[in-house]
Amino acid sequence: MHNISKNNEKPEYGWFVKDLIVAFSIIGFIGIIFVSLGIFLTDLLQLFFIFAGIFIIVLFLWPGLGMAVMNIILDWKDDDITDSFDEMKRLEIPIILDIGCGTGRTAMKIVKALENGGHLYGIDIYNKMAISGNDLERVRKNAQLEGVAEKTTFQYGTATEIPFEDESFDIVNVSSVLHEIHDREDQKKAIKEIYRVLKPSGTVYIGEWNSRSAQLIGYMGIFCFVFKPSKYWEYLLKESNLTLMNVEEKGGFVLFTAQK
Ligand SMILES: C[S@@+](CC[C@H](N)C(=O)[O-])C[C@H]1O[C@@H](n2cnc3c(N)ncnc32)[C@H](O)[C@@H]1O
Structure with missing residues (x-):
């Protein structure tokens, strides 16, 4: 594995x-x-x-x-979310941004799914409460151990002020991160920032837990309210300039695909 x-x-x-x-x-x-x-x-x-x-x-x-x-x-289960990353797989050498990459659990899967090349940039604020051992050294070490260090660059950065130029990325991935931004206006700001750094026709994948799913209620009990219903993110995306292309739910985890 x-x-x-x-x-x-x-x-x-x-x-x-x-x-x-x-x-x-x-x-x-x-x-x-x-x-x-x-x-x-x-x-x-x-x-x-x-x-x-x-x-x-x-x-x-x-x-x-x-x-x-x-x-x-x-x-x-070690599910591979990139099974659904059709747009990314169509590109020859995609330049990817993983927002809230943490220790790189999803980032490494994305890099490994690249067949012809490409590069992944990961940013995170490294909240220690979110994942045990969450820090920049850990994600860089994981990339070395996975043999993908030369295809990745990790640095500090926040979703609401992405430290990259406009139209820098073919693909943006935000997996299980937006719910950690508690203020709705900041969530909107993050989506605006994603739009800014995406190249024209670029794709964003947003993964979030659905608070209404039986799986999440089973795991979290009444604390499932920490997450939002899937419709919440759908509305937020529809309010943005991005075009929602696909919504796919697996085991309570919802993957939204949207395009600039
Ligand atoms: C549940 S973890 C998910 C990590 C990773 N995406 C994955 O799939 O394993 C959430 C991550 O989002 C980061 N995060 C929270 N708020 C953020 C923000 N405003 N900007 C960037 N990263 C953020 C946390 O530090 C944490 O590493």
Whole structure:
């Protein structure tokens, strides 16, 4: 699956929101203690401990363990999002921008899908809460270990102020990033920036979790509200100057393809 270097060092892509998973799981286990205590108590005290325990379990243990399972399934399935990158595969030597590349989980798949050449630039603000081990050194190291270092350039940069000239890229990819920009006006700003850096007829792939999908509710419990329904992103794209070409959902993850 992943390339392994001579000294057997493997790329490390980290777990999404690992610190939150640990915190939620620890708090969630307090819920189990409450329910267990409640069983040995009587009357009002019993009711209080059991209901409080169930409340804590639903609120914290479910999303904590659910997000851990989600990470395990994502690693195990290792779905290749580039299966749907038809426009990119049609180009001879595409110049690509991956916004919010993180440790490079998706970026490396994109580079490996390039048959004739091309180059991927990755930018990120490197939010440590988003992925464990999220930093510039890690993504550069992963590119070396995957054998694609010469086809990639990674640097700091934010989606709302992309540090590249107008019309620089054939393809822009933004995978599981826009939901981390909380303000709607900033989300619009990011989409405007994508439009600016795309070449005429360039393509953008936007991947987001659908808060209405059964898979996401299963993983996150009531915390699925952190994400938005698929329609939200569809409306935002329709409001922009980009033309929405395709919407494809797989396991709760939605891929929007739009063109300049
Ligand atoms: C859930 S991770 C996804 C990482 C990567 N795209 C992937 O598919 O593995 C979200 C990433 O978006 C980054 N991010 C959040 N807000 C950003 C912004 N305004 N500009 C650039 N990157 C951002 C975070 O630092 C994090 O690395």
